Amino acid sequence: MDSKGPSLYAAGTSVDVTRSIDEDSLVDGPLISADALHSAIRREFQTLPTPCHASLLSLLHIVYVVLSVCLGVLCVLKFGQEEVCMNILGNVRGESVIVFGKVGLWALVFLFTKCVQHHHSRARSRGYLRFYRQTQGLKTLPLSVYSTGNVLLLIVLAAPLARKVQVIMLLSVLGLELLVGLPCLIYYTVQVTRFNRERAAPDVSQEEHSHNYSITSLPTETGFREGSSLEEVVEKQADLIEYLKQHNTLLSKRLLNLTAQH
Structure with missing residues (x-):
């Protein structure tokens, strides 16, 4: 009885360790690289005729x-x-x-x-x-x-x-x-x-990119600021929502590609 306990515990531990490693690889892996994300957005650029x-x-x-x-x-x-x-x-x-x-x-x-x-x-x-x-x-x-x-x-x-x-x-x-x-x-x-x-790239993507690579840059103005009109705030929020939709779509594609590779 006692001899089986440690083995089961070890097996459970190994499963937990394996699961945590897999989850860490999905979270910490190079799935959402900023350069790759911006390059993917650039490829989706549509010119005006x-x-x-x-x-x-x-x-x-x-x-x-x-x-x-x-x-x-x-x-x-x-x-x-x-x-x-x-x-x-x-x-x-x-x-x-x-x-x-x-x-x-x-x-x-x-x-x-x-x-x-x-x-x-x-x-x-x-x-x-x-x-x-x-x-x-x-x-x-x-x-x-x-x-x-x-x-x-x-x-x-x-x-x-x-x-x-x-x-x-x-x-x-x-x-x-x-x-x-x-x-x-x-x-x-x-x-x-x-x-x-x-x-x-879209405006929010450019602001986020400049904020990530510039220490002295200000945060992106997607919320209310003093002197901002309500229409401007709503437009910037709509811009942020559209960018997040693109962001989620690209992340989903990268996750599907990673799953297909494994």
């Missing part, structure tokens, strides 16, 4: 203004091309064609703005709140510029002016709109292209 859309919209705007100037000068101001214009346009007035083209251009800008808002909202949900805030006014600026151009265009068309003066004013509005709207689209393209090229 909106720079291509902005470039195409800029090209269409330039083509529209050039064609409108040619149409206004040759067909409305009648610099020796009346027969050609009659064959192409028929009974349609040149001003009407310009206005219809302007409506189509504004519709494209509206669709572009909705597309930009959709992709930026997805980037925000992936934790890029800083980028979302930096481009919050920029992504709606082209629509504001083109809408203002529509208002000026309506004022010119409604004004009691001679036809030639009206066309000159109309083309001037289109040229001014091009000078203001095109730089906005180019600047937006540059900003988003830079963001896609950097392929940065």
Whole structure:
């Protein structure tokens, strides 16, 4: 009786020791290396396709203004091309064609703005709140510029002016709109292209990484701070939640890979 007791105790001890060693290996093993975690997050970076859309919209705007100037000068101001214009346009007035083209251009800008808002909202949900805030006014600026151009265009068309003066004013509005709207689209393209090229980690991941490797750095501001607005606090908390979801997903993948290896 006495001889079996120590053996059972030894066996139980060995099982406990083995179990504790396995648990320690799972806890203390290189499963959540910071560098590996950040590199895995970088591989999941999703670029924004909106720079291509902005470039195409800029090209269409330039083509529209050039064609409108040619149409206004040759067909409305009648610099020796009346027969050609009659064959192409028929009974349609040149001003009407310009206005219809302007409506189509504004519709494209509206669709572009909705597309930009959709992709930026997805980037925000992936934790890029800083980028979302930096481009919050920029992504709606082209629509504001083109809408203002529509208002000026309506004022010119409604004004009691001679036809030639009206066309000159109309083309001037289109040229001014091009000078203001095109730089906005180019600047937006540059900003988003830079963001896609950097392929940065989410904001919380960057703050955590800088806090881990910098002794003098301050803690990440995910909670309330004096002078912070409620909206900013909520956005940072949402960013933290999204980051933690990514963190847990990556940890689960690493645990599954480790289990499959053993």
